[in-house]
Amino acid sequence: MNGAEMSLNRVYARAFGSQRYRTPYRNIALLAVLLLAVYGLYYSWKWDMPSLFPDDQNQTIRVPSHERARRVKQAFLHAYHGYERYAAPSDELLPLTNDKINNFNGWGLTIFDSLDTMLLMGLQEEFDRALPFVEQANFSISENVYAPYFETVIRYLGGLLSAYALSKNPMLLRRADELASKLDPIFNTPIGMPLFSVNPTTGETRGPEIGILAEIASLQMEYSYLAKLTGKKEYFERADAVIKTLANARLDETGGMFPIGWNLTSGQPADYRLSMGAQADSAHEYLLKHHLLTGKTDKASLEMYIRMTTFMITNLLYVSPNRHLLYVTDTGNVPMQKGKARPTRIFEHLSCFLPGLLALGAHTLPLDRLQEELNIHLLALGNTSSFGKAGYGYEVLAKYDLKQLHLWAAEGLAQTCWLTYADQPTGLGPDEIVFTAGENQKIWDGTRWKNEFEVYPWIESVEKWRRSGSRGPAPGVADKLPVVYSQEERLSGKPRGRDYALFKSQYLLRPETVESLYILWRTTGNKKWRDRGWSIFEAIERHTKTASGYASLLSVDSLMPKAPKENSMPSYFLAETLKYLYLLFLDEDPLPLDKWVFNTEAHPFPIFEWTEKEREMFRIDY
Numbered sequence: 001m002n003g004a005e006m007s008l009n010r011v012y013a014r015a016f017g018s019q020r021y022r023t024p025y026r027n028i029a030l031l032a033v034l035l036l037a038v039y040g041l042y043y044s045w046k047w048d049m050p051s052l053f054p055d056d057q058n059q060t061i062r063v064p065s066h067e068r069a070r071r072v073k074q075a076f077l078h079a080y081h082g083y084e085r086y087a088a089p090s091d092e093l094l095p096l097t098n099d100k101i102n103n104f105n106g107w108g109l110t111i112f113d114s115l116d117t118m119l120l121m122g123l124q125e126e127f128d129r130a131l132p133f134v135e136q137a138n139f140s141i142s143e144n145v146y147a148p149y150f151e152t153v154i155r156y157l158g159g160l161l162s163a164y165a166l167s168k169n170p171m172l173l174r175r176a177d178e179l180a181s182k183l184d185p186i187f188n189t190p191i192g193m194p195l196f197s198v199n200p201t202t203g204e205t206r207g208p209e210i211g212i213l214a215e216i217a218s219l220q221m222e223y224s225y226l227a228k229l230t231g232k233k234e235y236f237e238r239a240d241a242v243i244k245t246l247a248n249a250r251l252d253e254t255g256g257m258f259p260i261g262w263n264l265t266s267g268q269p270a271d272y273r274l275s276m277g278a279q280a281d282s283a284h285e286y287l288l289k290h291h292l293l294t295g296k297t298d299k300a301s302l303e304m305y306i307r308m309t310t311f312m313i314t315n316l317l318y319v320s321p322n323r324h325l326l327y328v329t330d331t332g333n334v335p336m337q338k339g340k341a342r343p344t345r346i347f348e349h350l351s352c353f354l355p356g357l358l359a360l361g362a363h364t365l366p367l368d369r370l371q372e373e374l375n376i377h378l379l380a381l382g383n384t385s386s387f388g389k390a391g392y393g394y395e396v397l398a399k400y401d402l403k404q405l406h407l408w409a410a411e412g413l414a415q416t417c418w419l420t421y422a423d424q425p426t427g428l429g430p431d432e433i434v435f436t437a438g439e440n441q442k443i444w445d446g447t448r449w450k451n452e453f454e455v456y457p458w459i460e461s462v463e464k465w466r467r468s469g470s471r472g473p474a475p476g477v478a479d480k481l482p483v484v485y486s487q488e489e490r491l492s493g494k495p496r497g498r499d500y501a502l503f504k505s506q507y508l509l510r511p512e513t514v515e516s517l518y519i520l521w522r523t524t525g526n527k528k529w530r531d532r533g534w535s536i537f538e539a540i541e542r543h544t545k546t547a548s549g550y551a552s553l554l555s556v557d558s559l560m561p562k563a564p565k566e567n568s569m570p571s572y573f574l575a576e577t578l579k580y581l582y583l584l585f586l587d588e589d590p591l592p593l594d595k596w597v598f599n600t601e602a603h604p605f606p607i608f609e610w611t612e613k614e615r616e617m618f619r620i621d622y
C-alpha cells in the first residue's frame, strides 16, 4: 500500500468505522459519488443551469467559441430561411403565423438589412438568391403612402452600402445611389434638415415642423460614405448641413446637450427632453462614429461628442441604492434646475448601445490628451455663452482622466445591461425598467456608501477610488450576481432586492446589449463579456425560437407555462442582434475597430480619408 492509499483508508476508516465495513461501504460510496457527478453534469448541460460563478465560466469550457459562432450562424439561417419561405419579398416575417408584413415600404426590408450579415457569415448561396430582389426593388410606393426617412436610411441605404463595401458588387452601389436620390426631396426645408417621411415616387413630403433628434441627425455616416463612393457633392452637403446645424445650435437651456425636439425651420432646439435612448440614441452615436469614419477629420462632431459625454456623465448617470448598479436615465420636458437635469430614473434597453459607444471612444480617441493632441479644451467647451449652465460639469471633468472615466462608465453600464437579462427567469432583458429613487440613493465617498447629496457624486467617487490606489473594482462596476425572483415573489407583487421594477417588460429581440458586449470584448479582451453574450444567445434559443424564425416576447418575467411570444421578428434581429453575437464568438476579427465603423443598424462601413481633390470639390472645411 502506498502513502496515498494509506491515507485514503484512514479517511474511510474514520468515515465508515471499523475495517469490517470498509470495503463494501467504500465501493457503494464511490459509485454513488460517480453517478451523482455524471447526473449533475448531464443535468446542467441539458438545462443550462446558471453557473455558480457570475460569468458562467463553465459554459466557456463546455462550448468553444467556434462552436458558439456556428450555432449563431445556424440561428441566422433558421430565421432567414423562414423569412424566405413565408415572407419574401415582403418586409418582415410574422414568426407565429408564418405570415408576412409590409411595415417599412414593402421593398423587402429583411433582405436589404441581412445582406452584409450573410457576407460576414460566408452564406454565399443566400446572398446570391437575395441579389435579384435587391436589383428589382422599385423604390416606389403608392400615392398617399410615405417612406419613414430615418428607418429607410439606416436599414435600406445602410444595408446596401455595407454589402457593397464587403462584396464590391457595383449593382449594390448603383441601387444605393438611386435610393438616396429618390429620397432627396425630404431635404426641401429652410435649412436642409430632413422631414419625417417622403413618397419617393411623387417627391411629396410629410412631417411636423418639430423634428425628432435621432430622426434628423442619423444620416451623416451614410451620406458621407455615399459621397466618397460616388463623388457626388450633394450627398456630402446633406451630411454637412446636419453637422453644422447641430454645431451652431444654442444649447444654454440644456447645458450643451442636444434635446429630443428640434425646430426644422430655425434649426434650434424645441424642448428640454434629454435622453440617451428612444428618439435620441443614434444622433449621439453618430457624433463619434462620423468622426471615426472620416479618418478623424470631422473635428466638429468630435467636439460635440466630448460635450455630450461630459454632460451625460455629470447629469444623466446614476447608481442604484443597494446593488450599486450604474445606469443612464432621461429627463422630462422641464428646464434644468440649478444647472442640474431632473432624472426620470427610467433605463431603456435602447440606451444599452451606450457602453459600447463609450468603450469605442475610449479605445480610439486620445481622451486623456485632448488638449495636447486635438487642441480641445474641455473648459472652453463648457464655458461658451451657448452652454453656460454646463460650466460646472466641464470643470469637474477637466481634472480627471477622461479615458479611465469613459471606460469605467462603459463597464458599469454594460454590466447593468447584462444584469437586466440575467435577473429574469427567461434570461432576456426587458425593454424598460425604472430604478428606485429617493433618499436611498447612495454615493461612494471613497471608503463607504453614503446618501446622495452632491450634484456630481459619481465622478468624485471614481476619482477618489482611483487616487486611493485601490486594487478592487471601481464603484459601480464590481461583478454582481443576478437576482432572479421566484414565482411566489412575483405573484405576491412585492419582490425586493433588484433596485428596479419592470416598466415595459417585453423583449423585442433588440441588439443594443449584445452590441456593447461585442465592443467591450474587442476593446478590453475580457472574456466575461463573451460569456455573458453566450448566456443571452442560449436564452434567445430557448424562449424565442419558433418553427419559422424567432419571436419577440410579451414579457421577460413569466414562464407560465412558457414565455409569452409576440408575432414579430424585426429585421434588425438579423441585421444587428445575430451579427453582433456572431462577431462576438468569432476568434478572428474581420472588422477591426480601427478600420471599420458600424452604422446604427450594425452595417459596417470602412474608415476613409478625404483626398485633396474631394476637399476642394466638396468644400470641406473640417
Ligand code: DMJ
Binding pocket: 281, 282, 350, 510, 511, 512, 572, 576, 600, 601, 602
Ligand atoms: C435599430 O433599428 C437601430 O439600432 C436604431 O438605431 C434603434 N434601435 C433599433 C433596434 O433596437
